[in-house]
Amino acid sequence: MFAVQVARPQAILYAQTGAFDTQGTHNDKLSYTYTMPELPEVETVVRSLRAPLIGRTITGVWTDWPKVMRSPSPAEFAARLPGQTFRALNRRAKYIVCQLDHDVLAVHLKMTGRLYIWDNPEPPDRWVHFQLALDDGRYLCFSDARRFGRVYLAQDIEEIAPDLGPEPLDAAFTAAVLRQRLAGRHKAIKALLLDQSFIAGVGNIYADEALHAAGIHPLRPAHTLTDAEIARLHQAIRRALEQGIAHEGASINWYRKPDGERGESQDYLTVYGRDGQPCLTCGAPLVKIRVAQRGTHYCPICQPEP
Numbered sequence: 688m689f690a691v692q693v694a695r696p697q698a699i700l701y702a703q704t705g706a707f708d709t710q711g712t713h714n715d716k717l718s719y720t721y722t723m724p725e726l727p728e729v730e731t732v733v734r735s736l737r738a739p740l741i742g743r744t745i746t747g748v749w750t751d752w753p754k755v756m757r758s759p760s761p762a763e764f765a766a767r768l769p770g771q772t773f774r775a776l777n778r779r780a781k782y783i784v785c786q787l788d789h790d791v792l793a794v795h796l797k798m799t800g801r802l803y804i805w806d807n808p809e810p811p812d813r814w815v816h817f818q819l820a821l822d823d824g825r826y827l828c829f830s831d832a833r834r835f836g837r838v839y840l841a842q843d844i845e846e847i848a849p850d851l852g853p854e855p856l857d858a859a860f861t862a863a864v865l866r867q868r869l870a871g872r873h874k875a876i877k878a879l880l881l882d883q884s885f886i887a888g889v890g891n892i893y894a895d896e897a898l899h900a901a902g903i904h905p906l907r908p909a910h911t912l913t914d915a916e917i918a919r920l921h922q923a924i925r926r927a928l929e930q931g932i933a934h935e936g937a938s939i940n941w942y943r944k945p946d947g948e949r950g951e952s953q954d955y956l957t958v959y960g961r962d963g964q965p966c967l968t969c970g971a972p973l974v975k976i977r978v979a980q981r982g983t984h985y986c987p988i989c990q991p992e993p
């Protein structure tokens with residue numbers, strides 16, 4: 688069985704500081720539709736963890752849920768991680784990518800994952816199922832109430848996720864690249880934006896925001912977009928993601944920054960979650976439909992039907 692290298696008491700101790708939000712759902716309306724962290728949320732986690740993690744060496748591995756280690760085996764994690772130092776932290780799509788001395792440690796938060804540093808072995812919430820002890824006496828905690836999140840160990844991220852599309856904020860992702868990728872695609876544009884092999888890191892919130900800003904109906908078949916619409920969409924995707932990062936992510940239900948605080952992106956959304964409320968551009972009531980099994984918000988006036 689997997690070697691437990693970090694002792695942790697069974698007792699659950701909650702945060703002493705008021706800052707750490709130990710409640711899972713914190714929305715005004717209790718929602719069982721979880722919003723998955725997207726590019727801005729994951730990027731915020733990466734940026735916050737760089738300073739405390741880079742240069743730190745792993746001294747131990749703890750889990751009470753071995754399945755969190757997707758690949759390789761938990762025994763491999765326990766054998767390979769201790770002694771390795773965090774050299775860089777980056778993001779690829781919705782993965783947190785930690786470059787260690789000899790491996791890449793990747794974390795996918797899925798729906799309810801939270802990654803943060805804690806000062807002692809008793810984390811502030813009861814959903815920590817994977818923990819790394821660090822050489823400064825602190826702990827990297829992976830908390831995940833729904834347990835869909837996963838950690839991976841590999842030589843590079845491509846080994847873990849070989850089919851990821853381009854990074855939308857990279858300079859190489861131009862409107863021409865988007866036009867090329869849309870050509871011949873008959874799927875609804877919203878469904879395509881959610882496809883991680885089409886474009887990396889965009890999810891339900893920022894897809895709705897970008898389509899509204901670009902004035903494109905979510906059900907438009909992708910290949911029918913005009914060059915002008917593609918240029919608007921390209922700019923709108925980047926702007927929505929950049930604003931999401933600037934506001935440190937959307938804490939609609941589970942997502943929290945590594946310091947336990949909520950991001951503020953949800954306060955600036957123009958369509959997502961605002962069905963029935965007036966469009967901020969034209970005043971018409973916003974509508975919610977389902978596209979690709981996801982709740983999709985749009986304005987029937989600003990985003991005319993195909």
Ligand SMILES: [Zn+2]
Binds near residue numbers: 970988990
């Ligand atoms: Zn409108």
